[in-house]
Amino acid sequence: MTSSILSLALLSGCTTNYNMYTGEEYDEFSLLNTIALPIAILGVMAIIDSNQQSSSSNYVYCRGSYCDESVAWDYFPSNGEYRCRDTDNGQFVQDYYCSGQYKQDNWY
Numbered sequence: 001m002t003s004s005i006l007s008l009a010l011l012s013g014c015t016t017n018y019n020m021y022t023g024e025e026y027d028e029f030s031l032l033n034t035i036a037l038p039i040a041i042l043g044v045m046a047i048i049d050s051n052q053q054s055s056s057s058n059y060v061y062c063r064g065s066y067c068d069e070s071v072a073w074d075y076f077p078s079n080g081e082y083r084c085r086d087t088d089n090g091q092f093v094q095d096y097y098c099s100g101q102y103k104q105d106n107w108y
Contacts, residue, residue: 064106075105
């Protein structure tokens with residue numbers, strides 16, 4: 001996807017008025033703007049990618065005594081509730097999977 005966006009940007013070119021170059025007599029081609037467009041696109045894409053990576057770094061990990069099991073309780077102090085999570089991927093599962101465990105927070 002990135003390469004197709006860059007190719008389109010380079011092929012189309014830009015004018016000094018920051019419009020796409022069409023070859024009309026009032027259009028003045030700008031090499032600087034043509035080069036700057038794909039760089040700006042790559043910059044925006046890099047920022048979006050870094051934001052996605054930083055939000056995934058907020059992931060909590062199973063560190064409690066039930067983490068060697070396939071599921072473990074996770075406590076949410078904001079609402080005082082426990083939820084059951086899969087210890088392999090952190091996804092929430094039905095609470096009855098954790099029913100044989102003592103309710104304690106295993107995720108932090």
